[in-house]
Amino acid sequence: MGVLGQYPAPVMLSKLQSEVKRWEQADPGTPVIPALHYICVTAQADAGRNGLHNLRMPFSQIDSVLRMAKRINALVFLDIQVGFSTVQTELPLLEKYLRMPNVHFGIDPEFSMKEGSVPGKRIGTFDATDINYVTGYLGDLVRKYNLPPKIFVVHRFTRRMVTNYQAIQLRNEVQVVMDMDGWGSPESKQKTYQYFIAQEPVQFTGFKLFYKNDLKNEPHRMLTPAEVLSLKPIPVYIQYQ
Template sequence: MQSGRGGPAVLAAALSTVLLASGCVGASDRPQAGSPTSGVSGAASARPGSAQPAPTLTPTPTATSPVELPRGGRAIFPHYRLVGFAGHPGSTALGRLGVGDLDDRAREIEKVAKPYADGRTVLPVLELIATVVQGSPGRDGMYRTRSSDALIARHLAAARKVQGLLLLNIQPGRSDFLTEVRAYAKWLREPDVGIALDPEWRMGPGQVPMRVYGHTTGQEIDSVARYLSGIVAADDLPQKVLVFHQVAVSVVRDQQAIRSHPGVAVVKSVDGIGSRQMKEHTYRAVMKGRPRSVHPGFKLFYEEDRRFGPLMTPKQVLALTPEPEYILYE
């Protein structure tokens, strides 16, 4: 019984279109680390792939109290439940977030999120696939392309319009997660920007995306959590979200190595396409052995899941054990 995503080939057909239309840049064009910022001006008018100058960042004014999350407070859980869309401009295959007008999608998240409150405050999430895996090696042989500052600025501006979070999703190819996360250092100094990791696209030496599943380790995830914790402490930021998506047990090895770090909420989001029964089976299998400090998450696919039957309802999702604290639609 197939309960996974159908293999790495799911994204292969979309990649060439995405790389032309999305505003991705090469590895040599990585963002440079900057000072902490709290606002992005001119972001809404920047178009992916355009030759416009980098967005203007507004320095954070001196505050009399610590900066908070978009809807208040300094900690994510247990007050909030996260509900979001994933995607990348230029391809419907990469998720709902890349379809149509970005501000419309952000407002749609708010509507989709309402039934998930169930005693909590919902916090919208835009999960932008920022580092996109590709089928060719590129100039540096890493099989991935990074997003431009202008594209990230547009998504952060859209997230702020709905008082939500922006997560930068990393599909590292032959690179490693910490290297890719550090490439977005200046964005991570924003109080409302976090990280999502996609281990099935973490290739080893000699491996090629779309041909094999990748994998990572608890130690590698923990290194990213530790790095984010350092940023939070240095800039006195509210808690950051670190998500890792997991499609099968083999994709994340030695998860017990993931430790609790101050200022970081780690979420294990169970991936997998199928019927309700198939997805529930995958959820139970992948959640086994979850460290107590790691929060549960669940992913739904608007198109692929419906090939097997009706999309799971919020009531059915919240009936899962453990109850998901992050629900992502792709």
């Protein structure tokens, strides 16, 4: 789905470091930390052997991403698309990785199919109760293993992808990022950010840029770092796909 698997590791890491330099130039006063964001559970149209419409990547694949990140001292985000499963089922399966100080977590409500639709047919949803489960779980790991705070990314580009946002509980051990995950023209992305991220703030905000999909509509260009930094609130998490 992203650039992580499209290039040999040296090429991909070089591209990442080039993007890091662009953001350092755009905002010299803010440290820029590279990261690899790996979808380790992917939603599937086919029910699969487990009947859950998801595919769990083997741990060997996660290990390879960790080795890649180590080359440039990058963070790692493990992201899940639960399909017909739940975050309560999938998150504990990744605990051995989330005990690591440089490994963080993400969820994609688009592929949480609580209403029983096949992934890709409708946009899914997570509730504040799901998000609170994750922050509680991650917070427990931070306290138990004396870890630095965990970053928790929640992707979003519609209202119903996250319900009851006012009930999301913040914890000192976890930093929650609501990430604008929609693709399109610069204007449409800016509007989506204002409607669904800025108007329903939780803690921190993020912004995703798409190398291909953002070019489909006029004016056929991506937002620049300076344009993203002009958004209010200023996103602190930037993801390229």
